Amino acid sequence: MRSKIAALLAVCVGLGFALVSCGSDDGVDTKAAFVYVGPVGDAGWTWAHDQGRQYAEEETGVETAYVEAVPEGTADFANHVRDFIDQGFNVIIGTSFGYMDDMVALAEEYPDVVFEHVSGYLMNDTNFGNTFGRMYEPRYLSGMVAGSVTKTGLIGYVAAFPIPEVIRGINAFTLGVQATNPNAQVEVIWTSTWFDPAVEGDSAQAVLDKGADVIAMHQDSAAAGEKAEAAGARWVSYNSDMSAFAPNAFLTAPVWTWGPRYVAIIEAAQDGNYSPSSYWGSMADGIVDLAPIASDVDQSVVDMVMEAKAAIIAGDLHPFTGPLNDQDGNQVLGAGEVMDDGAMLGMMFFVEGVIGSTG
């Protein structure tokens, strides 16, 4: 009898342990940490990522956290990531290019943590991938809107750094401008900044003074828009719908929608089937989009832009389709040729119609 009770107890205890260990098997909570290069209040790049984080937290129910204003190429990034991992975070998302080296090293050091790098190009086979978006698609559409409203035929483009991402945006924008206004030109002015409202505002003013009546941009501040507003010119913002900063100048904006992508990464990590990739999402995937177009733009222009948007999503229209010449008139693509991803990713030339140099 006693041995039966003992056996029963043993079984119960065994079962109990089994249940407990079962629980802890899937019970490693997924927690996602984000490291941002700017302040979440920048209304631009970092703000858009933080919208994505909040969306992902709501959709997945996973705990998320972030640190902001973390400089690139310093020890700060790795310090923050180690802090997060100590606290049990097991998905790390870094949203600036300069974090790449650290993410490579940390991914090797912490094989059980998922690392996703936004805007880089390195990855590994197990726990480190990268994400970016084909921003050139909505850039092209925003160029169509800009081309349709310019009267002087000169559009200023306040650009960040001469790297392929920015150059690709300028070219796509210019091709969009030419789709609605074949004679318009786009003048590029480099700021060598990602977020410096004073410099970006001054640069916008410089092209406005040269006669530009539309300003486009590639930084994270709204300073260029405020100058356009004051000058009575128009403005294509970037990253997010920044209409609140310059309600009269604002035309539209190519914008980021990171949320669904973050949900996908976090859910994959949760299910234990994260597999790294070089994700370059398109407008069809929803990671990039065009913000609503200002209400005073002609309906015919809006219709044309929406038609082009539908064609891009359907795969019928590619902004970089030949015939395409570079700034000096050399042919880059023959008629009907479509540029491949490799050429777009390393793009270091301006298309015809851009004023300025890539160096």
Added chain:
Amino acid sequence: MMRRPRLDLRDQPLAGGQPLAFGIGLAVALFVGTLLLLSAGHEPLKIYTRMFEASLGDPDAWAVTLNRAVPLGLAGLAVAVAGSMGLWNIGAEGQIMTGAIAASWVARIGGEWPGLILIIAMLIAALGGGGLLALGPAVAKAKLGVNEIITTLMLNEVAIRLAQWLIHGPWKDPDAYNFPLAPMLPEQAHLPTLFSRAHCGILIAAGVIVISSVAVKYTAWGYELRIAGSSEATARYSGISLPHKVLTVLVLSGGIAGLAGGVELTGTADRLTESLSNGFGFAGIIVAALALMRPSGVAVVAVLFGAVQIGGQSIQTLGVSSSVSTILQAFVLFGAIGAGVLSRYRILFEGDTHAVPEEVNK
């Protein structure tokens, strides 16, 4: 009539001295910080615990703090050495960059050299790179009396643009798909690890700080330096060549800041980046000021400053915004370290006289 306050050096430090002042200052800072944290909706105790654990809680934390103290200490030393002579080197930020650039240049040509030789060559080049950027302001100050604050400050921008140009242009890594990245340093160019993640930079920094302290305090060279710093007329009268002194001290100061860049490059960064200087050069001014421009005080202040920065940054992972974290860092820094200053100085108002206690006869 407003009476303007001024700081007056006490003849004797306050009873209890700097440790007591440090404690009181820290307590005041933590109290004000508590109000800040409560108003921002955080739990102060949890935050303070985290700050301490992340910066000084265990050997790993110490390693991170010491790695941060290295560039802060060297930059602080650079400013303090110039400050011993009454000169203001506001250009450490840029000198750190040119130091790192020079060290990267050596790494580019010495990719096949053995590690020890390569690292030493890189650090010597870093000294030269920093010194070179300070040479212009030094000559202008020594020969023409041009204010060194302005010239050193303006050259910061030049140095950072130079790094940008190199990274976006001639030094762009051909394997980086046109991304603006300098190539990785050769494997053997990394400073060896001392313990945990602390690299040997702390030994280099400590060595340089000791040598400089001794040089300023105990050598004839340092004596002349301090005389020139306290009174130009006295210096001239005793036959000290001021232009020569200005020149050597400013260039040396730039060299030390450049060394900070070299150590940061070989110790922390894998390659030259535009943000390598990370504000260390400007923080160095605060370090030096809090160390009362004494090279010997720089080490302690730099470690404390490093701990505050590391601890302060770490609380961001608890949901504290970067601005609240920065404000809190400032409170602790000025509360704790600033109190040390007040223990040696007192505030006098215009019209007060410097009363010398009778028993002190200097």
